[in-house]
Amino acid sequence: MLRVAVPNKGTLAGAASEMLTEAGYRQRHEQRDLTVLDPVNEVEFFFLRPKDIAIYVGSGELDLGITGRDLAQESGAPVAEALSLGFGFSTFRYAAPSGREWKVGDLEGKRIATAYPRLVRTDLARHGVTAAEVIRLDGAVEISIQLGVADAVADVVGSGRTLRQHGLVAFGDEICRSEGVLIERANSPESPEKSQLAGRLQGVVFAQQYMMLDYNCPQDLLDAAVEITPGLDSPTMSPLADPQWVAVRAMVARKEANLVMDRLIALGAKAILVSDIRSCRL
Ligand SMILES: Nc1ncnc2c1ncn2[C@@H]1O[C@H](COP(=O)(O)OP(=O)(O)OP(=O)(O)O)[C@@H](O)[C@H]1O
Numbered sequence: 001m002l003r004v005a006v007p008n009k010g011t012l013a014g015a016a017s018e019m020l021t022e023a024g025y026r027q028r029h030e031q032r033d034l035t036v037l038d039p040v041n042e043v044e045f046f047f048l049r050p051k052d053i054a055i056y057v058g059s060g061e062l063d064l065g066i067t068g069r070d071l072a073q074e075s076g077a078p079v080a081e082a083l084s085l086g087f088g089f090s091t092f093r094y095a096a097p098s099g100r101e102w103k104v105g106d107l108e109g110k111r112i113a114t115a116y117p118r119l120v121r122t123d124l125a126r127h128g129v130t131a132a133e134v135i136r137l138d139g140a141v142e143i144s145i146q147l148g149v150a151d152a153v154a155d156v157v158g159s160g161r162t163l164r165q166h167g168l169v170a171f172g173d174e175i176c177r178s179e180g181v182l183i184e185r186a187n188s189p190e191s192p193e194k195s196q197l198a199g200r201l202q203g204v205v206f207a208q209q210y211m212m213l214d215y216n217c218p219q220d221l222l223d224a225a226v227e228i229t230p231g232l233d234s235p236t237m238s239p240l241a242d243p244q245w246v247a248v249r250a251m252v253a254r255k256e257a258n259l260v261m262d263r264l265i266a267l268g269a270k271a272i273l274v275s276d277i278r279s280c281r282l
């Protein structure tokens with residue numbers, strides 16, 4: 001039985017469970033459940049705090065886990081990324097009160113509040129900042145400056161709204177670029193069970209990034225149309241009853257779909273349809 005950790009709350013929890021459901025796995029119906037058994041797929045899911053997941057996976061107690069890259073790095077646990085999941089994008093950055101130009105070197109001798117002390121200490125050392133005090137907080141870090149316990153913060157930035165609300169500006173390079181990731185114990189052997197779950201998730205991630213495009217194209221414009229929609233390997237062509245026309249089917253990147261449709265219609269294609277792909281194996 002494969003044992004898999006899933007975030008039980010927070011930003012990553014909803015998207016992680018939705019992705020597993022889309023990949024055909026049973027997920028919890030009751031928010032408070034800590035485990036769910038999926039006997040058909042022979043997987044047991046454990047719903048854990050996102051911060052703790054790398055510790056369980058790194059110890060070898062659980063085979064796989066979904067967490068944030070930043071949390072996995074912060075844990076210091078011996079884990080490796082098996083797959084990037086395409087949700088929960090964030091950056092981890094220094095921030096301080098706006099109104100002056102901050103540089104990482106300015107943090108010398110300052111108090112820096114963060115929920116990620118390991119990431120911050122490592123980054124400060126990399127910048128040669130040796131005399132900063134790292135204050136460990138659990139959350140709501142942005143408010144610590146106005147409450148007088150810190151001079152600067154290092155925290156997760158999503159939209160940037162929380163920083164702006166508290167009169168803070170981010171500075172310095174990103175300490176970490178994070179997203180949801182599937183992790184396994186570092187140097188653990190491959191197994192068919194782990195590969196199957198990773199393969200199913202990869203199919204869903206891929207399906208979310210692509211769309212299926214169908215259109216009818218005049219025979220004499222086919223070469224130009226194929227240049228616009230080359231597909232992953234090669235587009236599918238089907239004859240229509242009218243010998244002057246061909247039906248074409250190709251996958252396109254989701255973010256390019258509208259541009260591609262504009263180009264096809266300008267070329268002379270007709271009946272252009274775009275549809276979602278739920279999952280795939282390529
Ligand atoms: N606003 C956000 N936008 C995108 N990703 C985020 C955001 N906030 C947190 N994350 C990501 O989610 C993960 C942390 O999850 P979250 O902050 O929800 O849990 P937590 O803070 O440990 O739990 P809790 O909020 O219950 O203390 C990290 O990988 C982080 O990068």
Ligand SMILES: O=P(O)(O)OC[C@H]1O[C@H](OP(=O)(O)OP(=O)(O)O)[C@H](O)[C@@H]1O
Binds near residue numbers: 011155157159160
């Ligand atoms: O840039 P934004 O979109 O505003 O998002 C960033 C905020 O979201 C997270 O907080 P969360 O809601 O997890 O609360 P927490 O600080 O208590 O962990 C993060 O720690 C920031 O505070």
Ligand SMILES: [Mg+2]
Binds near residue numbers: 010139
């Ligand atoms: Mg949080």
